[in-house]
Amino acid sequence: MKKSIGIAVSVLIAFAFIIGCGGKKGNVRDLKLSVTTSETSSWYYGAAEFKRMVEERTNGRFKISIYPNEQLASGDQTKTLEMLYQGINELDIHSAMIHNNVEPKLTACFMPWIFTKGYESVDQYVFNNGTGGQKIKELIAAKGAVPLALGENGFRQITNNKLAIHKPSDFKGMKFRVPSVTILVDLYKMLGADPVSMSFSEVFTALQQGTIDGQENPLGIISSSKLYEVQKFLTIANYSYDPIVLSASKKFWDSLSAEDQKIFQDAATEAMKAQVIETRKQDKELLQGLQDKGIKANSLTTAEIAAFQTQLAPLYKKYIDQYGAELFEAFGYKAK
16 A cells, blocks of 8 residues: 555656656747738748747747737737837737837838849848848847848838829828838828828728828738728839848847757748748739729839939938938948
């Protein structure tokens, strides 16, 4: 009898030790990954790839829950990003434009038509270890987050309910929702529009009710958010490029072993590379899909873009005077 009791006690002690020191249930870390966009977006695709790779490569020691549509902050992009920097959320995918609220120097990346050869210039300066991509990571890291990898939101396009845009004067008097990013507010004011800053979660309703006339976003966001239901005109302008950043909070990152940091870093790099491929694949299909849903699309010609560049030239002088030419050169800017 005593022997049986002794064996039972030994089993219980061993079981308790396993649970406390590495058993499947007792050693799993639950992590939150916030994503701005919906489950149908390429952002979410990248997040899901990252989740899959981390969970597989750590044998389930980490479990990542993805929260789309800024669920962790009731749709407030800025608040969710603050939660990353404060260490409340462990992981995050946000547009560099939202990080711009923390580090204004990121403005250089969004300047109108700074990437003169489109995606060819983006690949040269943002990806492939380009100087612009390095600068984005450096600036974010200096503010206290850990940028793991860059992905792609893409070139921003313009939608509205008034007319097909071809020239700067077409913007006059229209109300456009823009992110709370100073460069875009300045840009739309310079074009004679009335820029309105609001959370992206409010945009659909504002367009539906006529509170604003238009907005600007890459095609993936326009499509996944079903803005074609409340917008008549789409202008393919490719005027401002927007990378996204998969980041970790410093508090979480510093808690990882060197081995786990490598797993997370490698997974982030691979997932964002796949996300960029998916974004560009979708872009080829989205324009036709949006037109099929009734939106009227036009693309700015080279001559039309030149007219915009002439009117917006003072923006470059303003921000170069503020931040220095070297920063803009990292993204391929060459003074004329």
